Amino acid sequence: MQTYLQRAQKIMDRIQELAAISQTEQGLTRTFGSPAWREAALTIQGWMQEAGLHTWIDNIGNVRARLNSPAPGARTFVIASHMDTVVNAGRFDGPLGIIMGLDLVAQFTHTHTPLPFHIELIAFSDEEGCRFHTTFLGSKVVAGGFEPGLLLQKDAAGITLMQAIHTNGGNETGLPADAILPEDWLGYFEIHIEQGPVLYKRNIPVAVVKAIAGQQRIAITFRGMAGHAGTVPMDMRRDALGCAAEFTLAVEKIALANKDRIMATVGKLDVVNAASNVIPGEVSCTLDLRSADENELTALAASLQRSLAEICQQRHIDYEWTPVQETRPVLTDGFLNTLLEQSITTAGYEALQLVSGAGHDAVAIAAVAPVCMLFVRCFDGISHHPQENVELADITAAVEVAGNFMQQVITHINQHVLWKSPH
Structure with a gap:
């Protein structure tokens, strides 16, 4: 043996x-x-x-x-x-x-x-x-x-x-x-x-x-307006990447405030037609949400979607929120x-x-x-x-x-x- x-x-x-x-x-x-x-x-x-x-x-x-x-x-x-x-x-x-x-x-x-x-x-x-x-x-x-x-x-x-x-x-x-x-x-x-x-x-x-933990995976697209990095004034831009960055920080802030109950991650970021001298006009990202409490998970998704809408409205950015996967x-x-x-x-x-x-x-x-x-x-x-x-x-x-x-x-x-x- x-x-x-x-x-x-x-x-x-x-x-x-x-x-x-x-x-x-x-x-x-x-x-x-x-x-x-x-x-x-x-x-x-x-x-x-x-x-x-x-x-x-x-x-x-x-x-x-x-x-x-x-x-x-x-x-x-x-x-x-x-x-x-x-x-x-x-x-x-x-x-x-x-x-x-x-x-x-x-x-x-x-x-x-x-x-x-x-x-x-x-x-x-x-x-x-x-x-x-x-x-x-x-x-x-x-x-x-x-x-x-x-x-x-x-x-x-x-x-x-x-x-x-x-x-x-x-x-x-x-x-x-x-x-x-x-x-x-x-x-x-x-x-x-x-x-x-x-x-x-x-x-x-x-x-x-x-x-x-249950999971929700969401695909998010931000649509602003591409423009010349040297000619469009800073206060007149519709920068999709800046919007995505602000939302990413909002995700982190909400998750840290509830760190014992939830996890939230922006794990992938794609800038369409990226160039060093072009204001990003379209950006997509992934959002991964996790919690062992189904009610917490649902509430988290709703809270982040509201935050997304507010940030996009302030920055004059259109967005799409597309659920990709959900497990209880x-x-x-x-x-x-x-x-x-x-x-x-x-x-x-x-x-x-x-x-x-x-x-x-x-x-x-x-x-x-x-x-x-x-x-x-x-x-x-x-x-x-x-x-x-x-x-x-x-x-x-x-x-x-x-x-x-x-x-x-x-x-x-x-x-x-x-x-x-x-x-």
């Missing part, structure tokens, strides 16, 4: 191996449908097969493996995370949960433990949404929440999602059949790096995720959280509960199943960056906690203690 440290070292080795599979020579980038993404999928599938699992790749490109239970009427417990990355990514965001999940399931195949439920391990194909700007593609298909209208979404090269699915060997007509039916779900467990600094600052290796806050399952907390304290650690400001595949799955998440400490909270790092000791702690948790789940199902489904 391998020790927790030996298992953690194997997990780390596989994370490093997967990180070497990139569509760029410098850094790590592995977006949905790229050759590197396909190579990673086959690598993960090979590891699943080595563990003795029945594996397949579904129509959206999720890599799936199943360990079946002999129990009549058994339902399915899913362990999952995502294999795609952002551009110039870190090594642990997504793959840590997949490879730790594989380690967990492999323990049952090695010991031939009879399970009272099926386990399905999934490497979701697309969580980040970098190529088609469509987050949670993989998990939405598994949850039965995929929107057919997304098939016509185009990437920067004009390729539709439908075309990409065909290139990957899938078929859009098979997507509905790839879903796990709501009545077949037992629960969902995701292991993920925190992507924040709380665990690092408090020197705690793991934590329970009690909620995942998700509360993780209370009973599963209790089991996870007990698993942490059994391993000798403080059971801390955190809210995730980042989105996760658990958001899509929460529509059909009870979900829970384990956060693992990452260096200085850095994520979506090449410096993203997790210490071997923290992976070792997470291996022990996750094993404790799965044993707790098995014990409660054997005792016919069920947690409440969202439906």
Whole structure:
């Protein structure tokens, strides 16, 4: 029997191996449908097969493996995370949960433990949404929440999602059949790096995720009047960039005043026909709003839209406010959280509960199943960056906690203690 440290070292080795599979020579980038993404999928599938699992790749490109239970009427417990990355990514965001999940399931195949439920391990194909700007593609298909209208979404090269699915060997007509039916779900467990600094600052290796913040993403366009930088008087300008800058500072001010409850970010700015000697006539930006409280999120969006209208009116700028994406806050399952907390304290650690400001595949799955998440400490909270790092000791702690948790789940199902489904 391998020790927790030996298992953690194997997990780390596989994370490093997967990180070497990139569509760029410098850094790590592995977006949905790229050759590197396909190579990673086959690598993960090979590891699943080595563990003795029945594996397949579904129509959206999720890599799936199943360990079946002999129990009549058994339902399915899913362990999952995502294999795609952002551009110039870190090594642990997504793959840590997949490879730790594989380690967990492999323990049952090695010991031939009879399970009272099926386990399905999934490497979701697309969580980040970098190529088609469509987050949670993989998990939405598994949850039965995929929107057919997304098939016509185009990437920067004009390729539709439908075309990409065909290139990957899938078929859009098979997507509905790839879903796990709501009545077949037992629960969902995701292991993920925190992507924040709380665990690092408090020197705690793991934590329970009690909620995942809801998000609103808005595209904003400012339209003023372009003009010569040397001839239009300062008090007669309709400077779209100046307007966008003032709004950006207003966003920051409102968010700082409510920093314990909300997050707000202007993350992308485009100046149309930019030149050093031209007053910007049109500017677009993105606005990202997050909160674990749905009412707070709605109120924040309304407040910022009012601020935008006032600033634009004062500066004689026209604007467009276009909602792009909205996800509601998700509360993780209370009973599963209790089991996870007990698993942490059994391993000798403080059971801390955190809210995730980042989105996760658990958001899509929460529509059909009870979900829970384990956060693992990452260096200085850095994520979506090449410096993203997790210490071997923290992976070792997470291996022990996750094993404790799965044993707790098995014990409660054997005792016919069920947690409440969202439906």
